[in-house]
Amino acid sequence: MHPTGLRVLIGADTFPPDINGAAFFAERLARGLAGRGHDVHVACPSDTGPARTEERDGYTIHRLRSHAIPFHRGYRFCTPGAARTAAGAVLDRIRPDVVHVQAHFGVGRALLATAARRGIPGMATNHFMPDNLLGYTPFPRWLKDAIARWAWRDLARVYRDARIVTTPTPRAAEVLAGIGLDRPAQVVSCGMDLAHYATPERPADRPMSVLFVGRLDEEKNVDQLLRALAPLPHVRADLVGDGTRRRELEDLAAGLGIGDRVTFHGFVPDGELVHRYAEAGVFCMPGTAELQSLATMEAMAAGLPVVAADALALPHLVHHGENGYxxxxxxxxxxxxxxxxxxxxxDARARMGEASRAIVARHDIDDALAAFETRYRTLLGVPAPAVLDHAA
Incomplete structure (x- = not known):
């Protein structure tokens, strides 16, 4: 460990192999901080059920005993009592300088509350949008709305134990202000490895394809993209991802008569994902519950123009008429x-693609990591790198 490194405990209620933006960000944060010389630990629900500890990419993962979520078998959660017990044990064992949670659910709330009682500075980054969770439930709309209101109030209560709250975009900060968070949320981009998605110039005569990357779930509104393709016989679509609506979307494509122009790739390895961005002509994000949209940022880093819903944080990335519509x-x-x-x-695709690269340049992962390091040191009252005593 670098002599100026901090011991950081990241609390994540979703973490790979889970496939979602919050899980991917928590993994990138852990790997990035470890690469910058910090002693990084992640506490998260076990992906298999039993508790275990593993080492990966220079950081330690403490997977806590978990249970399957009844309405979404692909994710797991820690019960409140088990989370509190595990949080105390992990804090005793690790003795972190800072606790940084990524949600207000079981693991996040337990770590924040326990750390606060012990005088360990804690902060929170919010990735929560009710639609991203309630879309999996069979509840009627009125009940989903009531649960969403309760969930926002619960978030505000839990985050009182966080000395700093961050969120990825100004629009996301406005959402938190609107639900009654007791202090302004600080805006820190999730960041991404821009160079990883950079692609060479695309040939102008390449067949036109529209790319979507993300979960095939209700709030992503992929059906709107498919319906929009129906009157465009010269355009095909590549859908990367999987989810609860995949079969329904496959049936819709067939019913619209565009099944031969739509490819459902499912989840793909990272190398193939980069290839999909390189092969596409346009990226489309019809989702309406995006607090930042990492997939849109990846597409922009790959030099793609973007057609996106005018909702939540997407207008921060897509400037109408400049890098898309x-x-x-x-x-x-x-x-x-x-x-x-x-x-x-x-020519417009090429021009807007270059504009996408320019706009997303401010979201480089190194800048995001430096911003979080600054906040960790603010919590500790250490304005510059300093040697910390981590003796057991």
Missing amino acids: LFEPGAITTISRWIADLAADP
Whole structure:
């Protein structure tokens, strides 16, 4: 460990092999901080059930005993009592300088509360949007809305134990202010490895394809993209990801008569994902519950113009007419129009793709890691790197 490194405990209620933006960010944060010389630990629900500890990429993962979520078997959770017990044990064993949680659920709330009682500074980064969870439930809309209101109030209560709260975008900070968070949330981008997704210039005569990357779930609104493609016989679509709506979307594509122009790739390895970005002509994000949208940032780093819903944080990334186009959620005719315009104008695609690269440049992962390091040291009252005593 670097002599100026901090001992950081990241609390994550979702972590790989889970596939979602919050899990990917927590993994990138852990790996990035470890690469910068910090002693990094992650506490998260076990992906198999029993507790275990493992080493990966220079950091330690403490997987806590967990149970399957009844309405979403792909994810697991820690019960409140078990989370509190495990949080105390992990804090005793690790003795972190800082606790940084990624959610207000079982692991996050237990770590924040226990750390606060012991005088260990804690901070929280919010990735939560109710639609990203409630879309998996069979509840009627009125009940989902009631649960969402309760969940926001619960988040505000839990985050009182965090001395600093961050969120990825200004719009996400506005959301937290609107639900009654007791202090302004600080905006820190999740960041990404821009160079990893950089691609060479695309040939202008390449067949036109629209790419979507993400979960095939309700709040992503992928059905709108498929309906928008129906009147565009010269355009095909590549959908990367899986989810609860995949079969329904496959049936929709067949019913629209575009099944031969739509490829469902499922989840793909990282190398193939980079290839998909390189092969695409346009990226489309119709989701309406994006606090930042890592997939959109990846597409921009790959030099793609973006057609996106004018919702939540997407307008922070997509500047209408500059690096793509925005549409009112559900405006299928408008989606078709923007895709058709881009399909017909390779020069516009190239120009907007370069604008995407320029806009996303401010979200480099190294800048994000430095911003979090600054906040850790602020919590500790250490304005510059300093040697900390980690004697057992």
